[in-house]
Amino acid sequence: xxxxxxxxxxxxxxxxxxxxxxxxxxxxxxxxxxxxxxxxxxxxxxxxxxxxxxxxxxxxxxxxxxxxxxxxxxxxxxxxxxxxxxxxxxxxxxxxxxxxxxxxxxxxxxxxxxxxxxxxxxxxxxxxxxxxxxxxxxxxxxxxxxxxxxxxxxxxxxxxxxxxxxxxxxxxxxxxxxxxxxxxxxxxxxxxxxxxxxxxxxxxxxxxxxxxxxxxxxxxxxxxxxxxxxxxxxxxxxxxxxxxxxxxxxxxxxxxxxxxxxxxxxxxxxxxxxxxxxxxxxxxxxxx
Amino acid sequence: xxxxxxxxxxxxxxxxxxxxxxxxxxxxxxxxxxxxxxxxxxxxxxxxxxxxxxxxxxxxxxxxxxxxxxxxxxxxxxxxxxxxxxxxxxxxxxxxxxxxxxxxxxxxxxxxxxxxxxxxxxxxxxxxxxxxxxxxxxxxxxxxxxxxxxxxxxxxxx
Numbered sequence: 001x002x003x004x005x006x007x008x009x010x011x012x013x014x015x016x017x018x019x020x021x022x023x024x025x026x027x028x029x030x031x032x033x034x035x036x037x038x039x040x041x042x043x044x045x046x047x048x049x050x051x052x053x054x055x056x057x058x059x060x061x062x063x064x065x066x067x068x069x070x071x072x073x074x075x076x077x078x079x080x081x082x083x084x085x086x087x088x089x090x091x092x093x094x095x096x097x098x099x100x101x102x103x104x105x106x107x108x109x110x111x112x113x114x115x116x117x118x119x120x121x122x123x124x125x126x127x128x129x130x131x132x133x134x135x136x137x138x139x140x141x142x143x144x145x146x147x148x149x150x151x152x153x154x155x156x157x158x159x160x161x162x163x164x165x166x167x168x169x170x171x172x173x174x175x176x177x178x179x180x181x182x183x184x185x186x187x188x189x190x191x192x193x194x195x196x197x198x199x200x201x202x203x204x205x206x207x208x209x210x211x212x213x214x215x216x217x218x219x220x221x222x223x224x225x226x227x228x229x230x231x232x233x234x235x236x237x238x239x240x241x242x243x244x245x246x247x248x249x250x251x252x253x254x255x256x257x258x259x260x261x262x263x264x265x266x267x268x269x270x271x272x273x274x275x276x277x278x279x280x281x282x283x284x285x286x287x288x
Numbered sequence: 289x290x291x292x293x294x295x296x297x298x299x300x301x302x303x304x305x306x307x308x309x310x311x312x313x314x315x316x317x318x319x320x321x322x323x324x325x326x327x328x329x330x331x332x333x334x335x336x337x338x339x340x341x342x343x344x345x346x347x348x349x350x351x352x353x354x355x356x357x358x359x360x361x362x363x364x365x366x367x368x369x370x371x372x373x374x375x376x377x378x379x380x381x382x383x384x385x386x387x388x389x390x391x392x393x394x395x396x397x398x399x400x401x402x403x404x405x406x407x408x409x410x411x412x413x414x415x416x417x418x419x420x421x422x423x424x425x426x427x428x429x430x431x432x433x434x435x436x437x438x439x440x441x442x443x444x445x446x
Contacts, residue, residue, distance in 0.1 A: 021334070070334060085316055092319050106327040112334040122330065133328070144318060192412040215321055216398075222317035230405075264314065270322035274329065 019066035022113045025049065025094040026104035026268075027123065027130050030058045033102035041097055044090040052116045054123035057130055060098055061119060069112050078110065099268040103138045105130060106270050137269045140210060141242050143235050144264035145201055145249060146218070149194035150227025151187040154258025190258030191230070197253045197261060198231045204252075208245045209235035213271040227260060234271035242266060 023043060028034045030053050041049035043062030051058045067073055077083045088109060095106045113119045123130070205212070213236075217229040237245045246263065253259040 024332070027328070074334060084320075088316070088319050088323050091323050092314070106323070108327040108329045109323040110334075111328075111330060111332045114333045118333055122332075126330070130328075188412065191408065195409055195412055213326075215325075216401075218317050218321070220317075222320070264318055267322065270326040273327050 020063040021066045021069050022052070022061050022115055022119055023064045023069060024107050024111045024113060024119060024122075025060045025062075025091060026098055026106050027057055027059050027134075028098070028102050028104035029134060030056050031102075034058045034060070034098075034104070037098040037101035037104070041094050043094065044087050049094055052119045052123075054120035055127035057123045057127055059119050059123060060094060060104065061113075061116070062094075064112070069110075074110050074112070095268045095270075103134055103140075104268065105133055105137070105273045106268050133273060137236070137272060139239050140236050140269055140272075141239055141266035142269040142271055143209075143237055143242070143245055143249075143266060144215075144262075145205065145231070145233050145235065146229055146262040146264070147194055147198050147201065147231040147253075148225065148227035148260040148262065149190045149230050150258050150260060151183070151190040153226065153260075154190045154193075155183060155186040186258070190227075193253075193256050193259045194230045197256060197259045201231075201233075201249065201252065201261065204248045205233075205235050205245065208241050208248065209237050211236040211272055215271070225260070225262070227258075234267075236269055236272045237266075 025043070028037070035051055035058075038049045038051050038060055041060075043049055043064060045062075045064050045068070047062050047064065049060055049062045052061050053059075065073075068077065077087055091109050095104065098104050113122065213234045215232040215234060217232045219229055223229055235245070249261065249263050251261075253261045
């Protein structure tokens with residue numbers, strides 16, 4: 001294993017071209033599907049995605065300018081949300097397109113090697129680990145299920161009927177208190193309903209999924225959509241059962257006011273590609 | 289392994305959910321939580337992955353977890369980070385961040401969050417009131433956790 005030192009930059013073409021390093025998107029099994037997957041894809045700097053092989057495995061890589069992908073360059077890219085977004089989408093686009101052809105293990109964003117031979121070494125070193133993961137994920141897809149509690153959506157119909165009552169004029173103080181009480185009840189009901197929906201989702205999904213991972217609920221600037229995200233889970237589902245999974249979970253809470261179920265995917269199995277050092281919770285473990 | 293995944297999904301599945309639809313339209317938060325937090329994590333030759341991506345992942349949690357929430361959890365280190373705050377001193381932020389992390393604050397915060405959710409869940413299961421607004425401080429939901437939840441709820445009702 002090489003240390004972090006930047007060893008000699010004598011890569012082919014470095015005399016005229018700016019120095020290039022090797023960005024790794026994903027690892028799959030060596031073979032025609034992987035080669036086919038690389039065809040026509042481009043990486044974050046529009047250079048062609050290609051394959052590097054070793055130990056019966058293949059990495060989907062592309063050459064990127066060393067100046068943008070060394071320590072300093074990467075830091076600058078990752079610290080800037082716009083550049084981070086473009087890199088993340090580009091990385092994800094390659095992984096997603098490749099996964100249409102064959103099972104691949106997505107690498108974490110910004111996994112960069114000095115040259116192709118270092119990628120080959122990495123594949124050789126980790127071949128048994130990658131092999132086991134590929135076997136586990138073969139023929140599977142990842143689905144994301146997010147549950148939102150949205151008290152305001154639940155309150156909307158109630159407020160319409162409330163406006164019919166002769167509220168204004170009688171007693172502003174009492175009206176205010178009544179409104180607050182109603183809001184509080186609606187709020188509590190929405191969260192309780194979201195909890196109930198989460199249990200239904202878990203029960204349905206566990207019957208169809210191979211594994212489950214809970215992500216943090218999304219609640220910050222990047223979280224989209226109204227309401228509060230109360231559950232954010234990823235399920236590993238076999239390709240054969242994917243359609244059943246989608247059908248079982250879409251529209252699940254359409255009739256429940258104040259609760260929304262959002263299904264995302266299918267994804268390449270990012271959430272299940274972490275090597276087994278940290279044991280994944282089995283499907284059936286439940287949270288929140 | 290020679291057949292494509294689309295093929296293995298079956299024709300109906302293929303029509304209903306074309307794989308790869310997430311490629312361009314997927315929500316950024318969904319993508320980031322996967323490409324940064326998940327996937328195969330190996331140290332490449334460029335060592336940024338080891339330290340900085342982990343730091344970035346924490347920052348991402350601030351984007352994905354609200355600042356109010358982070359403050360509630362007792363996390364305030366971003367105030368020392370120039371990329372997140374104008375008040376930051378600027379120089380030794382990396383060390384400061386790293387040592388805070390080593391103290392396990394992040395894990396604690398996460399656990400806090402989990403426990404808080406669990407309390408909320410149990411409360412609603414037991415049909416107890418979710419917590420009153422801060423003005424009614426006489427209420428006996430008692431401990432610090434309860435009153436924090438109450439404060440948060442009170443705020444979100446405004």
